[in-house]
Amino acid sequence: MSTIKEVAQSAGVSVATVSRVINKDPAVRPATRDKVMNAIAQLSYTPNLLGRHLRQTRTNKILVLIPSISNQFYSKIIRAMEKVSEEQGYDVLVCMTHNDPRAERRYIDMLVTRVVDGIVFFSSSLSAAQMDELASGFPVVQCSEYIEGSNTDMVVIDDEKAAYDAVSWLLRRGHKRVAYMGSQVRYSSGIRRERGYRKAVTEAGGKADERFVFLDDYSYPGGGRMAGKYLECGSDRPSAIFCISDSMAIGCINRLISEGVDVPGKVSVMGFDDTSIAKVFCPAITTVSQPQSEIGRLAAELLIDRIRNGVHKASGGKLRKIILPHDLVIRNTTI
Amino acid sequence: MSTIKEVAQSAGVSVATVSRVINKDPAVRPATRDKVMNAIAQLSYTPNLLGRHLRQTRTNKILVLIPSISNQFYSKIIRAMEKVSEEQGYDVLVCMTHNDPRAERRYIDMLVTRVVDGIVFFSSSLSAAQMDELASGFPVVQCSEYIEGSNTDMVVIDDEKAAYDAVSWLLRRGHKRVAYMGSQVRYSSGIRRERGYRKAVTEAGGKADERFVFLDDYSYPGGGRMAGKYLECGSDRPSAIFCISDSMAIGCINRLISEGVDVPGKVSVMGFDDTSIAKVFCPAITTVSQPQSEIGRLAAELLIDRIRNGVHKASGGKLRKIILPHDLVIRNTTI
DNA sequence: TGTCCGTATGTAATCGATTACATCGCGGAG
DNA sequence: CTCCGCGATGTAATCGATTACATACGGACA
The missing domain is CATH 1.10.260.40 (lambda repressor-like DNA-binding domains)
Structure with missing residues (x-):
């Protein structure tokens, strides 16, 4: 060369x-x-950009950290980030942590060692203090997930309220009890959704029955396994299931159907995220939609603003926590 | 700092x-x-790694270029690459091209400007000559997709034979005619699968009826749309459909079912890739599986070998084209 | 014609690390 | 007691770019 x-x-x-x-x-x-x-x-x-960047102390690259690309949910959000970033002259790199703190650490090092200019976190295993410290020195935005107690720019929805709304809706429709299917890995959104679920159930005069709170992973097979557990509960099982992802819901529904349980005839199932399969699936899935493009766009804008204007000066030094509206999309897996 | x-x-x-x-x-x-x-x-x-890398002229990072993370197929492959890379001390970055040559160019620049040490391509818009030139100066591996006529290390399956085997199997099972659902974007694998499809049909004494060759995108909705077109064909339509991805197959099946067409009773549908939903879906999908972990593992190994030993000296300067076996997984969407 | 100024280019410092080579001090062998 | 060698550390060149500052040249003006 x-x-x-x-x-x-x-x-x-x-x-x-x-x-x-x-x-x-x-x-x-x-x-x-x-x-x-x-x-x-x-x-x-x-x-050789290494030489240039060394001198200029910036690289025009941002890093997006996600647990895994196998979760469709990130796809549309990242697409929106790419659009904004391209306009602003930034490249978007994606890395997967698989919830491994060591891997996460390695990728965060790319920021600390100035290989990228900023990071968008979708879930992190850092403590609130660690995250705050990182954010005090480097451009960082939390997206969808955030560490409780941490103080950084973030773009999220109100997961607790979203779950509360969804479960309340089911209860209002006449379901006496609602089961919960969540993630074993305690993502912050999962915790908040579970909280919303419990709140809705409690407010309706019941109390959450721990037998009907299932935890597994976000995948299709995870949903299938939980459906198996649900079926083992016998005939006094709830008539509705609230899943915190569409993949879970689909895995769950398929299992139910293959066991001869009619959805939504016998059991209503609700998903979360409104990923592209939700509308196409048969029966089409009732789910909670998030404004994914908006989330991605805003997260990228916040980050680039911090990069451009300095961690402490951007937005007058004030943190920006943006909470976007969610939406209940009623389709055919619920009655 | x-x-x-x-x-x-x-x-x-x-x-x-x-x-x-x-x-x-x-x-x-x-x-x-x-x-x-x-x-x-x-x-x-x-x-500051920029300083270090500048001196050492290597960055211990490899770049994986894919069209989009919305295609589940890449997920398991990349996971395998990450495993190998971690063992060998390399970080894996993923970037999406969305089939935009300009975006692709920007990311290739990360290699040329020494921000990463090598690239794994899943589909590229380069010409064979451009790809060869790049590969003559930098570590590069093509994976799953490859540019016809190009000469680089690669890890692939025999797409033509895979499609041929799949369609032949359908024909042997008594289906007189088989429809094809493929991708509008002419990925090389798609072209070869279509070729295999045509070969099987021709060999069985028929000839491919262009009315039954559908093209759309790889997504669920794409499969749904093609199913719509298929249904419009009236009653002399084929009794089997070969889809070049599982997502297509699922979108297609859901549409068929919602229109009251029994699968596999009335129509058999076959997918491709054996992604995680294929087994879980109801009915479970007959599909062509690729050894995804093996593909990822080998691609990463080839690339790292080129990086370590130099583009021209690795493997004695010989190119390695690895063709891995595919496998027909018979499930419940075909009779 | 001499001074001044602006334009085009060169010289060299610099970014933050690594690394070949120099140096220094100390202990053991002769 | 001197010399050698080795272990520990420092000095300075280097990677490949950018950029502040110096300089050379040519033309305008008095």
């Missing part, structure tokens, strides 16, 4: 001039520019 | 010594090491 020095030599100018040409400095004579451009083409030279 | 120089000053040693401590050079006295460690902790110093 050729360097700026070789180009300079080959063009018969100094490295400074080559750098000027690369950076489109108007103060270089057309004739010189041409010479340099030729040399660049000749040697098929591309600047 | 503090630098190595500040740490040196604060510890009362030279930068060289600090660097030695960071890099665990055994030749530094325990007492000095402690002084330095203290200073590091005091200043909460973290090395």
Whole structure:
């Protein structure tokens, strides 16, 4: 690989001039520019960004940290982030933590060691203090998930209220009891949704029956397994199930149907996220939708603002916690 | 942010010594090491990797380029890559091209400008010549998809044969005709699968009826839309459908069922990839499985080998094209 | 013609690390 | 007692770029 020095030599100018040409400095004579451009083409030279970034102390890249790409939910959000980022001249990198704190640490290091300019967190295993400390030195935004007690910019929905609304709706529709299917990994959103679930149940005069609070993972198979447990409960089981993801709901519904239990005839099932399959699935899934594009757009904007204006000065130093509205989408898996 | 120089000053040693401590050079006295460690902790110093990488000319990061994370197929493959990479001390970054050549170019620049050490391509919009040129200077592996006529390391399955096997199986089971549902975006794997489809149909004495070759996108809704077109074909439509992805198959099946068409009673539907939902879905989906973990593992190994041993010297300079076996997984959407 | 000024380019410091080589002090061998 | 070698540390070059500052040149003006 050729360097700026070789180009300079080959063009018969100094490295400074080559750098000027690369950076489109108007103060270089057309004739010189041409010479340099030729040399660049000749040697098929591309600047080493490490050198540039080292000098400029910025990289124009942002990192998005998610647990896993196998969860469809992130797809639309990240797409929106990419749109904003592209407009603003930033590249978006995605890394997966698989809820492994060590992996997370390695990727956070990319920020701390200045390989990227900022991070969007979807769930983190940091403590509130650690997160706050990171955010005090680097541009950081929490998205969808957030660490309880932490103070950073964030874009979220009111998960507790969303779950409360969903479960309340089921109860109002005449279901006496509602089962809960959540995540074993205690994502903050999961905790809040469970809280909303319990609140709705309690307020309706019942109390949450621990036999009907199931935990597994976010996947289709996870939903299937929980449906299995649910079926083992015998005939006094609830007539409605609130799942905290669409994948769970689908895994669950398929299991129920294959065991001959009619959905929604015998059991109503509700999902969460309104991912692309929810509308297409048969029966179409009743679910809680989040404004995914809006979430992604805002998160990217907040982050880039912090990057551009400095961690402490952006938005006058004030934190921004944006809570976006959720929405109940009634389809055909509930009566 | 503090630098190595500040740490040196604060510890009362030279930068060289600090660097030695960071890099665990055994030749530094325990007492000095402690002084330095203290200073590091005091200043909460973290090395700037740009500086290090600039000197070392490697970054220990590999980039995985995929069209979009909304396709579940990549999930398990990338997971396997992450495992290998972690063992070998590499970080995995994922970027999405959305089939936009400009976006792809920007991410390839991360390789050319030495921000990452190598790239795994899942589909690319480069020409064969461009890909070959890139591969002649940088570590590159093509995975699942590959550009026809290009010469790089690659890990793939025999898509043509896989589709041929799948469709032949349907024909042998007594289906007189088989419809094809593929991707509008002409991924190389799609082209080869279509070729395999046509070959099977032709060999069985028929010829592919263009009315029954549908193209849309890989998504659930795409499958639904094609099912709509299929239904419009009236009563002389084929009794089996071969889809080139599980999502398509699911979207398709759901649409068929909701229109009262029994699957597999009236129509058999076959998917591709054996993603996690295929087994769980009801009815469970007959599909073509690819050894995803194996694909990911091998692709990462090939790439890291090229990175470690140099583009031209790795594997004695020979290209490695690994073709892995596929497998027909018979479940309940076909008779 | 001499001074001044602006334009185009070169020189060299700099970013933050690594690392080849130099240096220093100390203990053991002769 | 001197010299050698080795272990521990420092000095300075280096990676590949950017950029502040210096300089050379040429033209305008008095």
